[in-house]
Amino acid sequence: MRIRTHKRLWALGAAGFGLALAAGPAALAFEEAPMLQEKVKAGELPPVDERLPMNPLVLEVVEQTGEYGGTIRRAILGGGDQHNMVRTIGSDNIVRWDREWTEVRPNIAESWEVSEDASSFTFKLREGMRWSDGEPFTADDIVFWYEDVFLDTRLTPNKDSTFVGPDGPVEVRKIDDVTVEFDFRTPNGLFIQNLAYGFGYHPAAFPKHYLSQFHEKYNPDVQSLVDAEPAAADWIQLFNLKAGPMDTPLFWQNPDRPTLHAWHLTNAYGSTDRIVAERNPFYWKVDEAGQQLPYVDRITYDQVEDVETILLKAFNGEIDYMLRHLGRPANKAALTDNMDRGKYGFFDVGDLPANIMILMLNLNHKDPVKRQVINDKNFRVGLSHAVNRQEIIDLLYFGSGTPAQVAPREGSELYKEWYAKQFTEYDPDLANEFLDKAGLNERDSEGFRLGPNGERFTLVFLVADVFGLQYPDAMELIQGYAADVGLDIQVRATDRSRLIDLHTSNEQDAYLWNCSGGQADAYTTPICYVPIVSNSVSWAREWAAWGVDSNRGEEPPEAVKEIFAAYDEVKAASGPDELRERMQHVLDLSMEQFFTIGLVQNDPVFGIARANVRNVPNPLPIAGQLWFPAPYTAQIYFEGGDNLP
Amino acid sequence: MVPTLLLVSITTFVIIQLPPGDYLDSLAAEMGESGVDNTAVLESLRRQYGLGEPFYVQYFKWMRGILLEGDFGLSFEKNRPVTDLIWDRLGWTFGISIMTLLFIWLTALPIGIYSAVRKYSVGDYVATFFGFIGLAIPNFLLALVMMYVAFKFFGQSVGGLVSPEYLGEPWTWAKFVDLLKHIWMPIVVVGTSGAAALIRIMRANLLDELYRPYVVTARAKGMTEFQLLLRYPVRVALNPFISTIGWILPTLVSGEIIVAVVMNLPTTGPLLLRALLVQDMFLAGSLILIVSMLTVVGTLISDVLLALVDPRIRYQ
Numbered sequence: 009m010r011i012r013t014h015k016r017l018w019a020l021g022a023a024g025f026g027l028a029l030a031a032g033p034a035a036l037a038f039e040e041a042p043m044l045q046e047k048v049k050a051g052e053l054p055p056v057d058e059r060l061p062m063n064p065l066v067l068e069v070v071e072q073t074g075e076y077g078g079t080i081r082r083a084i085l086g087g088g089d090q091h092n093m094v095r096t097i098g099s100d101n102i103v104r105w106d107r108e109w110t111e112v113r114p115n116i117a118e119s120w121e122v123s124e125d126a127s128s129f130t131f132k133l134r135e136g137m138r139w140s141d142g143e144p145f146t147a148d149d150i151v152f153w154y155e156d157v158f159l160d161t162r163l164t165p166n167k168d169s170t171f172v173g174p175d176g177p178v179e180v181r182k183i184d185d186v187t188v189e190f191d192f193r194t195p196n197g198l199f200i201q202n203l204a205y206g207f208g209y210h211p212a213a214f215p216k217h218y219l220s221q222f223h224e225k226y227n228p229d230v231q232s233l234v235d236a237e238p239a240a241a242d243w244i245q246l247f248n249l250k251a252g253p254m255d256t257p258l259f260w261q262n263p264d265r266p267t268l269h270a271w272h273l274t275n276a277y278g279s280t281d282r283i284v285a286e287r288n289p290f291y292w293k294v295d296e297a298g299q300q301l302p303y304v305d306r307i308t309y310d311q312v313e314d315v316e317t318i319l320l321k322a323f324n325g326e327i328d329y330m331l332r333h334l335g336r337p338a339n340k341a342a343l344t345d346n347m348d349r350g351k352y353g354f355f356d357v358g359d360l361p362a363n364i365m366i367l368m369l370n371l372n373h374k375d376p377v378k379r380q381v382i383n384d385k386n387f388r389v390g391l392s393h394a395v396n397r398q399e400i401i402d403l404l405y406f407g408s409g410t411p412a413q414v415a416p417r418e419g420s421e422l423y424k425e426w427y428a429k430q431f432t433e434y435d436p437d438l439a440n441e442f443l444d445k446a447g448l449n450e451r452d453s454e455g456f457r458l459g460p461n462g463e464r465f466t467l468v469f470l471v472a473d474v475f476g477l478q479y480p481d482a483m484e485l486i487q488g489y490a491a492d493v494g495l496d497i498q499v500r501a502t503d504r505s506r507l508i509d510l511h512t513s514n515e516q517d518a519y520l521w522n523c524s525g526g527q528a529d530a531y532t533t534p535i536c537y538v539p540i541v542s543n544s545v546s547w548a549r550e551w552a553a554w555g556v557d558s559n560r561g562e563e564p565p566e567a568v569k570e571i572f573a574a575y576d577e578v579k580a581a582s583g584p585d586e587l588r589e590r591m592q593h594v595l596d597l598s599m600e601q602f603f604t605i606g607l608v609q610n611d612p613v614f615g616i617a618r619a620n621v622r623n624v625p626n627p628l629p630i631a632g633q634l635w636f637p638a639p640y641t642a643q644i645y646f647e648g649g650d651n652l653p
Numbered sequence: 654m655v656p657t658l659l660l661v662s663i664t665t666f667v668i669i670q671l672p673p674g675d676y677l678d679s680l681a682a683e684m685g686e687s688g689v690d691n692t693a694v695l696e697s698l699r700r701q702y703g704l705g706e707p708f709y710v711q712y713f714k715w716m717r718g719i720l721l722e723g724d725f726g727l728s729f730e731k732n733r734p735v736t737d738l739i740w741d742r743l744g745w746t747f748g749i750s751i752m753t754l755l756f757i758w759l760t761a762l763p764i765g766i767y768s769a770v771r772k773y774s775v776g777d778y779v780a781t782f783f784g785f786i787g788l789a790i791p792n793f794l795l796a797l798v799m800m801y802v803a804f805k806f807f808g809q810s811v812g813g814l815v816s817p818e819y820l821g822e823p824w825t826w827a828k829f830v831d832l833l834k835h836i837w838m839p840i841v842v843v844g845t846s847g848a849a850a851l852i853r854i855m856r857a858n859l860l861d862e863l864y865r866p867y868v869v870t871a872r873a874k875g876m877t878e879f880q881l882l883l884r885y886p887v888r889v890a891l892n893p894f895i896s897t898i899g900w901i902l903p904t905l906v907s908g909e910i911i912v913a914v915v916m917n918l919p920t921t922g923p924l925l926l927r928a929l930l931v932q933d934m935f936l937a938g939s940l941i942l943i944v945s946m947l948t949v950v951g952t953l954i955s956d957v958l959l960a961l962v963d964p965r966i967r968y969q
Contacts, residue, residue: 081817087730087927088683165696238734239727249732253694255684261732275821278731279738281813281919282820310817313914313923317812320804326817504682505674505932543681543695 061134074645084309099635139266152216154180195580303645331615356627363606372550390442414606470519726935765855787849812917858890
């Protein structure tokens with residue numbers, strides 16, 4: 009055993025440490041799955057000790073050391089369901105969040121060091137680590153990603169914000185074969201956290217030995233490969249096809265691409281009835297007994313066309329471990345009824361966004377009259393008091409959920425009661441009072457309030473039937489509540505692409521959506537607390553654009569500038585306590601401004617696991633950016649070494 | 654025929670382009686829905702798919718590919734040529750269609766004849782009752798009910814054409830038997846309304862014929878009742894059976910989408926639905942084009958057959 013500590017080594021989050029705890033390879037004889045033993049005997053694979061890195065990651069297990077065998081059977085929708093695979097096998101980054109989502113731990117990197125001012129990060133990789141095809145994984149692969157993919161504007165026209173600091177894109181330097189430095193030049197205290205989230209996968213997802221053949225720089229004869237591929241017209245398209253982003257179907261349509269994942273696809277997503285992912289014989293994690301992970305031989309995804317079919321499969325015991333599509337409150341009763349038949353049990357899933365139903369009013373409205381009214385905090389407070397949140401919860405969600413604003417969840421280290429509870433009580437009189445104060449005190453003959461221009465003040469709400477949350481029904485209720493206090497709300501039901509199209513071009517009055525940032529993701533994706541450019545959330549797009557580049561968008565008022573400045577401070581924080589304090593300050597400022605009106609915070613959801621599935625993380629946190637259970641599926645196993653009949 | 658197809662291809666393309674946005678907007682929306690907001694990647698994908706070219710350029714490129722190289726373009730979502738994706742599924746669609754057609758004929762013909770000949774008998778009432786039920790119940794509902802029954806009382810794995818253990822396995826006798834255990838369900842579901850309709854039509858047509866003077870004449874000449882029935886009135890009343898061929902294929906491919914989605918069939922229906930939802934336009938366009946082609950060809954075949962069977966049509 010050797011334990012290394014560093015002068016300034018911390019992993020952010022609550023505990024904030026990053027000790028690289030590692031078992032020396034010489035002390036342990038490693039063991040492998042029976043199916044691999046046979047291959048070794050047949051000479052198809054090198055012995056396990058040669059396949060593992062010198063210093064494999066010893067993964068902590070949930071309950072106990074497991075046994076080999078079995079197939080995790082799941083179901084996947086025919087299209088657009090790549091996150092089904094991303095979240096079970098895809099997300100295995102340089103660093104990872106622990107199972108409780110409280111601190112960042114080593115993963116692909118065995119340790120890292122942070123410079124004094126949190127501007128530069130040096131990662132130590134595992135010596136002798138290999139891609140799923142047996143080729144070595146070294147710092148050169150990361151440099152390949154950096155120089156030939158990330159920096160190449162033809163391949164990466166827009167850079168992912170994970171790798172862009174306040175002072176521009178990161179600089180990556182190879183120190184030696186197993187050491188790389190990520191240098192942002194200015195403090196970027198959130199980098200390690202970001203790297204542990206989903207989009208941090210990039211640096212370790214581009215095997216140079218495989219992908220360089222599709223790159224102009226390495227293969228002068230790349231045109232012949234282009235000609236052979238009907239789906240590509242030039243090498244850039246070819247490269248994108250072979251090296252697609254993990255969160256699009258592209259990544260899962262190229263089973264030839266070597267990965268560092270626990271299982272490796274044997275066929276492509278979208279063109280078969282069943283996708284099969286076989287264990288990666290070169291996977292670099294072991295358990296405490298020295299058994300190479302993963303325990304489970306393979307994962308299969310049966311392609312289905314309809315969510316209801318997945319439910320039926322679960323009843324029939326054809327699903328071993330799954331939360332996606334199943335874990336909806338509406339399914340709970342039916343799943344409970346069929347527990348014995350399907351031989352499964354439930355586990356809790358902490359999918360707890362900041363709010364699941366938000367009135368996103370457009371603070372940067374193009375119409376000056378509407379803008380003036382919406383920007384008046386009294387108006388927003390009035391509208392907030394006008395809504396009967398508990399009734400919405402009772403009518404639409406069978407009483408499951410809590411009336412709340414857009415705020416960190418109870419239990420999160422950033423939680424404050426007043427964030428969540430301000431202006432949430434249902435009080436039409438108070439609402440009227442605030443709306444009068446906002447200057448909407450005149451009414452027309454039908455009893456609706458008039459705007460400052462003397463015409464009826466109307467807000468058009470866009471609504472799409474998304475997330476399975478019955479937004480259109482909710483909007484009808486909200487329209488009624490608003491009418492009770494004399495506010496005219498018109499509802500436009502639309503489909504979600506149209507909705508996104510409208511709000512990303514800043515042409516909406518308001519719309520109904522949800523927002524992340526309920527737990528630790530408040531630090532890295534505060535999209536409802538700070539104006540940030542995003543595809544799904546727009547409540548102040550022009551300010552957000554200004555925040556990125558002060559020559560664009562529109563200069564926000566002082567109070568908003570102060571929030572921008574405060575969030576920049578968060579990025580420059582150099583220790584977990586400082587980080588929390590500064591983020592708290594951002595939230596204090598933002599909550600005071602009361603940008604968006606939150607209605608409901610949901611209860612935890614659930615997933616199912618069959619009776620002999622062990623080491624199931626429970627409760628399992630997930631979030632838009634936190635692609636769990638992926639780093640921990642490798643330690644799930646079947647008691648008895650096989651599926652239940 | 655050719656101008657029809659050309660018009661169909663243009664209409665198809667226009668309709669697919671009509672909804673606002675394109676595949677990437679759908680992709681962005683789906684990403685946003687799963688809480689993953691990836692603004693960085695969309696720019697490079699837009700370039701990848703050549704979206705943003707004017708629409709007539711896209712149309713001509715597409716048509717040129719089809720006519721000159723048999724290339725239906727690329728599916729955005731699957732990142733594979735459309736031709737790779739659809740033939741497998743078209744095969745299943747054809748297979749199920751033909752079997753459904755046989756099912757419809759085999760049930761509708763005897764029942765239709767029976768209920769015409771034994772008009773107002775108990776058997777006629779029973780057949781009529783089921784006929785109306787078959788016509789009135791939407792296919793997908795029937796599918797759901799049958800799946801529920803199979804699930805609840807037979808403990809069968811429902812949905813799909815083979816049991817999960819045979820998925821992705823090579824074809825064996827056991828797999829084939831398993832296929833037979835599953836495939837009757839979609840055939841019955843899809844065929845029921847068609848059969849019900851044909852029973853009614855057969856009954857009505859035959860009733861018109863049964864009391865014609867030539868029947869009476871034949872009977873007076875001492876022809877056996879069975880021979881008489883089959884040789885003359887049934888032959889005349891048979892026309893609707895043949896014209897079914899024209900519409901059964903397009904109905905199966907496009908009209909039964911919901912059934913295929915509900916029952917999880919590997920046919921073109923779910924593929925088309927998905928393609929339309931995410932605006933995967935070449936895939937959707939190709940499928941609609943092929944279905945239209947089938948309709949036109951099917952109509953042609955049924956016209957030719959009708960002319961063969963029924964001299965009256967030949968002479969007109």
